[in-house]
Amino acid sequence: MSSPLAKPQIIAHIQKSLNYTVFDSKWIPRSARFVCLGNFARGTGVMQIYELQHGEAVLVKEVEKPKAIKCGTFGATSLQQRHIATGDFEGNLNIWNLETPDVSVYTVRAHREIVNSIDGVGGLGVGDGAPEIVTGSRDGTVKVWDSRQKDSPVANMEPGEGEAKRDCWTVAFGHAYNDQDRCVCAGYDNGDIKLFDLRNMAVRWETNIKNGVRGGLYMSCDQEDSTCHVTRRTLDVM
Template identity: 85%
Template structure:
């Protein structure tokens, strides 16, 4: 039993000021290193490689690129290579070897406009099947790429004829528990959430949450779909139970007013998929725990299975900045270690204590 008074604490362990706008930051798997990505004042892109040594961060390498870099992922690489895939303001998808970053190991003009979001699966030993990268763009399309195949995407989800083009703000892989199944979830500026089944190349489910969808994430990629969190422009997030899909009502969900402003990101704790952190437009972080209901499935009046939503509990919150926290990444290796970057041009290494109390 956990002690209800023994709350986890969110401690800003290290803070580093940067001289550029940082859009994303990611831990390099199996290391004490991380990468920051963003835009220099003169409009060029930048990748910076840092290492934590004795409680301080040290710059190991700075790589300048032609276009600002919006987002990055290690999700489709091997633990041996640890190549990062990035999306930039010009619509390019590039994969970089950080040991020799002058020329990308893979590059494609993925979209006509900015790549807003990127995710990877099939790498790092997470999820079965091919290593794939998904990109979502302002041009309204969501594309899936296999870096082993050169120029064309393996899947392209675009608006059908006559349908308005919507700005895709966020994409995430899920349901990659065998080498056949895989889903992509995408969120759009008008509040649409779309779930694409990549095996059948079909739209499996869609929902509108009435406000721009800033971030979507499955609690884990390498299992049969379990939960999905979607955050919004209006300060709310929604947790969908993805185990039972009702033919008309879809997935059961619970929503929570989380922040006073936009909820920019959600990231699940790798070591416990029921704990997750949300980041806010006013510089705040909120740590949450999802509790399952006594029964996750029940029969409706017509004897058809429908899901039952659980509840969410706020474990802790802290305000770190006056500016939005635009990115957050849990360490896959050290439980409770966390990395976030904000529009105050800084990156912070955080420690969340007593997190295993809530396992």
């Protein structure tokens, strides 16, 4: 009989060796499939779709892309379409139909440098309001995109004149409980965490976790309120 104080166990169900670096992986909504995103050693990007069959991960489709892919989200798509939005090392935001992933259904040069993180809201029945995508980049900016609006973001959060540009490592949507309110939380390489109110285009809250974020900052926002849950992982180099 398990004790309520016992530590949870995570057991590997399937393991598979790959010939490329994986930067992100996502379950395809309401399916037994998942997609892996990354890059080959030669610098090109790769998108692989796997399906669970009889306890094995079976490769269904593989597509090579010109640029390495850093991150992806299904957060802004409908359950009918299940399109994935990705950010790559050249600062591009692309949306792909996984049934025909050779050509993107939407593309924009979102940032001047690598897109480190991406999140979506308004799709999959999560959060109210229009489907939107947020991207965070090494260029120090956080941008919100609507795929119905070509070439320009609906919101752009960047340092003011004279302020240092910090590498944005992670972004997350939240506070999307009606059609008007929506927030974006962003984490930076120097330990800054900022909560942007998109309705008022203002910083609602900010803090700094002092020692910085040396290995990674992982964050999720509650879709029902403004609560942000932040997990920091430190990485020590010997």
